Amino acid sequence: xxxxxxxxxxxxxxxxxxVTFRCDPISEHNRLYWYRQTLGQGPEFLTYFQNEAQLEKxxxxxxxxSAERPKGSFSTLEIQRTEQGDSAMYLCASSLGxxxxxxxxxEGSRLTVL
Amino acid sequence: GENVEQHPSTLSVQEGxxxxxxxTYSDSASNYFPWxxxxxxxxxxxxxxxxxxxxxxxxxxxxxxxxxxxxxxSLHITETQPEDSAVYFCxxxxxxxxxxxxxxxxxxxxxxx
Numbered sequence: 505x506x507x508x509x510x511x512x513x514x515x516x517x518x519x520x521x522x523v524t525f526r527c528d529p530i531s532e533h534n535r536l537y538w539y540r541q542t543l544g545q546g547p548e549f550l551t552y553f554q555n556e557a558q559l560e561k562x563x564x565x566x567x568x569x570s571a572e573r574p575k576g577s578f579s580t581l582e583i584q585r586t587e588q589g590d591s592a593m594y595l596c597a598s599s600l601g602x603x604x605x606x607x608x609x610x611e612g613s614r615l616t617v618l
Numbered sequence: 619g620e621n622v623e624q625h626p627s628t629l630s631v632q633e634g635x636x637x638x639x640x641x642t643y644s645d646s647a648s649n650y651f652p653w654x655x656x657x658x659x660x661x662x663x664x665x666x667x668x669x670x671x672x673x674x675x676x677x678x679x680x681x682x683x684x685x686x687x688x689x690x691x692s693l694h695i696t697e698t699q700p701e702d703s704a705v706y707f708c709x710x711x712x713x714x715x716x717x718x719x720x721x722x723x724x725x726x727x728x729x730x731x
Contacts, residue, residue, distance in 0.1 A: 546721030609661040
């Protein structure tokens with residue numbers, strides 16, 4: 505499968521622990537996005553990268569969240585000192601950018617904070 | 619900032635009937651409007667999109683219309699089939715060219731056989 509892959513698919517953690525999610529985009533895609541989706545809601549934008557540069561972060565993203573894309577390929581999203589409100593599906597998407605707007609989503613990483 | 623409202627939240631139709639889902643947006647600068655379909659437990663996938671220089675776009679049984687003046691756009695599915703059952707999300711491009719979408723809250727479509 506040459507689509508966007510994310511791992512782990514599921515993560516259960518205790519409040520206060522740190523978690524890290526990884527996203528491997530489609531290889532030729534230079535843009536990478538992180539979204540968060542809670543039950544019954546649409547995906548909510550968190551941040552995006554053009555190659556290795558992080559171009560924007562949502563104001564909703566607290567200082568406990570950090571994302572990297574060190575070599576312009578895979579990306580990691582780390583959440584420090586997790587809270588129960590962080591429980592959600594974290595979706596990664598990639599795109600070619602330019603004139604095409606299509607985002608190709610991964611299957612997501614579901615986080616449950618106990 | 620941009621805000622996207624989507625209605626209805628749930629929609630049940632008989633197989634073969636049409637379904638219409640409506641969205642409104644607030645930022646007049648938005649110029650790209652995609653629709654994504656998310657089946658249960660699966661990733662969202664693009665089904666159709668429209669740019670602000672076009673009023674309507676059709677792809678087989680799916681069409682999208684855009685009214686820039688009123689700032690609303692709609693998804694039309696004709697001759698619905700059970701496999702159309704899913705959650706549909708509209709979105710608007712918040713900042714032109716970044717494809718940093720603001721999504722609506724979704725419509726759960728159920729097609730009854």
